[in-house]
Amino acid sequence: MKNRFLLAFLFLTVFAFAQKTTFKIKYSEQLAVFIFLQHLSENYPDNVFKTEFEKSKYNTDKYKIVISKFDKLVLDYSCRFDEFPYGSKKTMQTEDVLKKNLIETTDLISFKNRSVGIIPSKTLIDLAESISEFTPIYNELIYNPNKEKFEKQLEEITKYSNEHHIENFFNTGLLFYNSSWDNAIPFEIAFYPLPNSKGFTAQAFCNNAISAIQTDLKSYKDLFSVMMHEIYHIIYDEQSLEVKTAIDTYFKENKSNSSNYAYQLMNEVLATDLGNGYVYEQLDGKTDTYDWYNRKYINLMAKQIYPLVKEYIEQKKPIDKNFIDNYIRLYEENFPNWINELDNIMTYRYVLSENENDFTAIGRMFRYRSRTQYDSEITDGSIEKMKETPLTKMVIISKNNPQKLKLLKSKFKELNKWQFKADKDFAYKILLDDKSQLIVINQKKETLETLIKSIK
Template sequence: MKNKILLIFLFLTAFVFGQKTTFKIKYSEQLAVFVFLQNLSQDYPENVFKTEFQQSKYNIEKYKAIISKFENLSLDYSFRFEEYPYGSKKSMQTEDILKKNLIETENLNDFKLRTIGFIPNKTLSDLAESILEFTPIYNELIYNPNKEKFEKQLREITKYSNEQEIEKYFETGLLFYNSNWDSSIPFIIAFYPLPNSNGFTAQAFCNNFISAIQTDLGSYKDLFSVMLHETYHIIYDEQSLEVKTEIDTYFKENKSKCSNYAYQLMNEALATTLGNGYVYGKLDGKIDTGDWYNKKYINLIAKQIYPLVTVYIDEKKPIDKNFIDNYIRLYEENFPNWINELDNIMTYRYVLSENKNDENTIRKLFRYRSRSEFEDQITESSIENMQKTTLTKIIIVSKNNTEKLKLIKNKFPELKNWKINADKEFAEKILLNDKSQLILLNQKKSTIEDLLKLIKQQ
């Protein structure tokens, strides 16, 4: 009997892990109302949801107060997975968990039961109450006027996904990235309507993809290629610690001065090559000859590495040392000056400044960012925290200049022979031994923007 039970268990285990991941497409009212509330918040730019609400009978103090209360809720906490190489794995974000639980529960009581412990109980209760209050408002203003078109579209999208066997591109990504996924966990895709708009939104997290779609979207090639792009970020994130450590080692052992910034760019580059290049080409029958991404650096490197990636896909080979070395070589041969261009290297930044306003200034000057950290003290400890990363290091000295510059010089071996004049304004850029750029601004009267212009002129 024991042997029979063991054989049944082994069979079921093999059956589960032999299955492919399933994609489930749905509409989530709870998620849609949550996103609706986010878009009504004061800090959000003008959008179709805000316009519909402001023109409605609900634009009164009672509901404005609920919106204000909602936008003041602290929902986004995070923690890093410290054992993974820095930047190789996304931090856990409680807002992702909230959205996941909104999608995967059928009512707000179940949502609260599943979510308790991730955020404070009072915050969770207030969040659920806000969603409850705004559900009929959302339905009246957004969902019901678009219900017929949207539900027809949802059926068409589901049919298209089945006909194109979209799951197979997920499996392609798992093999290429040498990543992991438990096939018993479905990938759940939640759509909601985006009226009076062109295009769609896209976000992926955990085992979910969410998208607001225009109600007259006629072609689904772009939608699914972008969906797979975002999904490949998840697959990359789910690589094992062993795989991520190996990849990190390959980059650090490579002798190219470009290896660090090639590494910083790789996640977006691969997702774009696979999603916007490979998947779109398969769905359309030909490669898209236009831009694949609206950022120059990602678009150009993605197209450059496309032949290399497709060879690995065709040969069913996962990323290895040879792939990483060739990727870095293509980066250096074709774009050798990218490691000096601020629009590129400021995408990945760690800023030290004793003027807290400098964080906003840097954000305005370089809005697009992949990873960004800021500390408002220039101390031995803060410099050491900065040195643990391979992000671009920006230190802005505007107080106690002589003392601070001496500290900086002593903390960076590359500055051993550096001659400084603390009384004179300057802007320096130095490629460090970890192949990240150190940008040092000694500020007296000039603005940060003016000092950074000096860097661009170098």
């Protein structure tokens, strides 16, 4: 997401999309308190919410116990849509559904009624009790001191959104992505105040988006360009099985060695082009000359293909095979070495290691991640499962090295002629036929970090 800032709406405003679909934009106290509690966790980095709480009269053992109990609640279970091509559709997360229900209900009784069955009943009861306990604390420390500024900004934003017909950009995305949306389902966006801050992060899920508002934000074009960036992720996710299967086929049939990693990057690149590129340009009258995204691979590729994306938008053409082929060509011609840069390819990783500390080390070395899977066994079955994915495949061998290396060699035809010395430290990388990189780490004496840094 581009490092620009969104502004929020406190009261309900309705925008018409395609004359029928509506945006219901509002402030949700329940959601705001939930996020407040998340930010008070000991495991959460320093933030403005934690700062305000720690210097308040509520920073006592009584409330620390509530925070600790909330922090231990298991709220996030997942469900994959296995019929879709791997990685093309977002996994359903129960925490997203819980946040959706917090937004779309006005009291905790209604929230619990709607959320029964999503998580265990005891967990749901404890969650509602935590939110109830901290609602007056949140209002006293965060909401009420910022209420006046918050509401004044929202009046200005409402006028801006109406004057610039923001709803039209939703239809632009539907057409470009060849996606669909049921007009009977409103898109609900919830915002909450973020005092003493110069930044925020936005998130979208289901038919909802959430974001914070800093009290001194003035640039409304930044607000809507980033908001639409997040919404475009949902429009991409809602492509039909047929559309996603066709796009997946276009990438797999392309002969370029870069096709797989270009595909992994595409979702974020296109949302950046449409939101931070096209929407911003339409609102400001000129293209944004600053970075559109704070990660080089996404930022540079988005700017590289923006003329192609804009051409399709202006001609009202949906993504097709020609678009995909040109996208891959521009990736390969302009950034041919990206498929060898670990900072890029380890964003999408599947790691096998019998030492679970290696997973923590990998996380430290490659903090930015999009898709990640870990397995603490190196077996015939775990290797086969890894092979089924298009992710970068890293196998770290530190036990029974000769046997594990022989097993690995037998599972990949690309390793038929590979010669290795099981008693020596080494790191080996090879591009597989599925256009993903396989990285083999044989660890005897050297640290994992040293071996990974030795990869050419």
